[in-house]
Amino acid sequence: MAAFTTILKKHRAKIILALVPLGLIYWIWVVPPKYTGYAPDQPVPFSHKIHAGEMNMDCKFCHAGVEKSAHASVPDTATCMKCHQHVASDSKYIQYLRTTYQQGVPLRWNKVHDLPDHARFSHKPHIAKGLDCAACHGDMRQVEGKVEVATAFNMGWCVNCHRDYVAETQPDAPGGNVSVRLADCGTCHY
Numbered sequence: 001m002a003a004f005t006t007i008l009k010k011h012r013a014k015i016i017l018a019l020v021p022l023g024l025i026y027w028i029w030v031v032p033p034k035y036t037g038y039a040p041d042q043p044v045p046f047s048h049k050i051h052a053g054e055m056n057m058d059c060k061f062c063h064a065g066v067e068k069s070a071h072a073s074v075p076d077t078a079t080c081m082k083c084h085q086h087v088a089s090d091s092k093y094i095q096y097l098r099t100t101y102q103q104g105v106p107l108r109w110n111k112v113h114d115l116p117d118h119a120r121f122s123h124k125p126h127i128a129k130g131l132d133c134a135a136c137h138g139d140m141r142q143v144e145g146k147v148e149v150a151t152a153f154n155m156g157w158c159v160n161c162h163r164d165y166v167a168e169t170q171p172d173a174p175g176g177n178v179s180v181r182l183a184d185c186g187t188c189h190y
């Protein structure tokens with residue numbers, strides 16, 4: 001123990017110097033963009049369980065951008081009005097929806113998931129490979145109230161799935177192909 005203390009004292013600066021980058025790497029790997037459980041208030045209490053669950057609506061009816069672009073996009077009020085012109089008219093929320101629609105005021109849905117600007121994510125290549133929404137978002141058809149961050153979209157999460165995918169689809173992958181691209185810093189960072 002005494003010897004250990006002596007070593008600690010003698011090399012304190014070096015030890016701290018070594019720990020700083022280690023701590024940094026650890027932080028980069030595990031830090032969530034917004035902590036799991038983050039669930040901002042929304043202008044209208046929208047239920048995925050009613051619409052995507054009980055009514056079995058296709059996610060893409062409302063998140064139309066998901067196959068074509070980086071962003072899945074959140075629906076405008078006109079999309080809701082396709083039904084709510086007639087459905088549930090007694091509800092105060094639907095009345096609010098209708099009033100703002102007539103006034104031409106868009107609803108401001110608050111973003112739940114939000115990667116930092118230096119990270120690049122696009123839905124398109126993932127959907128093109130046939131990944132289900134639930135692989136990353138969990139089963140949204142069960143979500144009754146506010147959407148919350150269920151999975152921390154940190155770097156380790158992205159890279160782990162890319163690594164598993166490569167290991168599964170091309171176990172003997174030589175360099176210079178998809179396996180390299182999926183792990184390349186430039187693939188996910190500007």
Ligand code: HEC
Nearest residue numbers: 046051052057058059062109111112113133137140141147
């Ligand atoms: C009837 C329209 C509608 C359908 C169908 C629908 N959603 Fe949504 N979704 C919304 C609206 C409106 C919001 C924004 C309000 C909120 O976050 O609660 C949203 C938010 C989300 C978010 C969070 C967005 C953010 O800001 O990060 C995810 C993820 C999501 N939906 C996934 C899905 C999935 C997966 C399905 C299919 C199982 C689906 N949605 C079906 C309307 C819909």
Ligand code: HEC
Nearest residue numbers: 059063066071072073113114115121126131132133136153
């Ligand atoms: C490979 C993982 C993955 C899959 C599969 C996936 N998403 Fe996402 N989704 C994300 C990430 C990561 C974000 C956060 C993007 C950001 O902040 O820039 C996100 C954000 C969203 C948002 C918020 C708006 C946006 O684009 O920033 C919605 C809505 C959404 N996803 C819906 C869907 C739907 C619907 C599907 C299935 C058709 C789906 N997602 C499939 C990872 C995924």
Ligand code: HEC
Nearest residue numbers: 044045046050075079080082083084087088091092093094
């Ligand atoms: C395909 C038709 C359809 C679309 C599109 C649709 N809804 Fe609905 N919505 C329904 C039905 C059906 C119910 C259940 C009505 C009931 O229980 O009386 C409902 C219920 C609701 C409720 C609960 C009403 C209450 O107070 O009981 C809200 C809020 C709501 N929807 C908001 C939205 C929003 C916001 C959008 C657009 C993002 C949307 N809906 C798009 C069909 C739709």
Ligand code: HEC
Nearest residue numbers: 120121125126129135153157158161162165178181187188
């Ligand atoms: C559930 C598994 C999974 C997760 C989680 C995931 N990815 Fe992917 N990613 C894939 C697959 C599969 C592909 C398609 C590979 C191919 O084209 O062969 C892909 C492709 C990509 C591409 C396109 C690469 C190219 O050049 O073609 C980018 C960029 C990307 N992912 C970024 C991300 C980011 C950023 C995250 C985290 C926020 C993430 N991915 C999370 C499975 C995943």
Ligand code: HEC
Nearest residue numbers: 028031032033116119153154155158159182183184185188
């Ligand atoms: C598959 C996608 C992907 C790859 C490959 C990737 N990153 Fe990241 N990285 C991300 C995402 C997503 C974040 C944001 C995570 C967050 O906000 O917690 C991030 C965050 C970071 C951060 C900042 C951490 C923070 O606290 O915000 C640094 C620095 C970083 N990455 C460096 C790298 C380097 C260096 C490489 C190459 C060795 C690399 N990344 C490869 C997806 C990726």
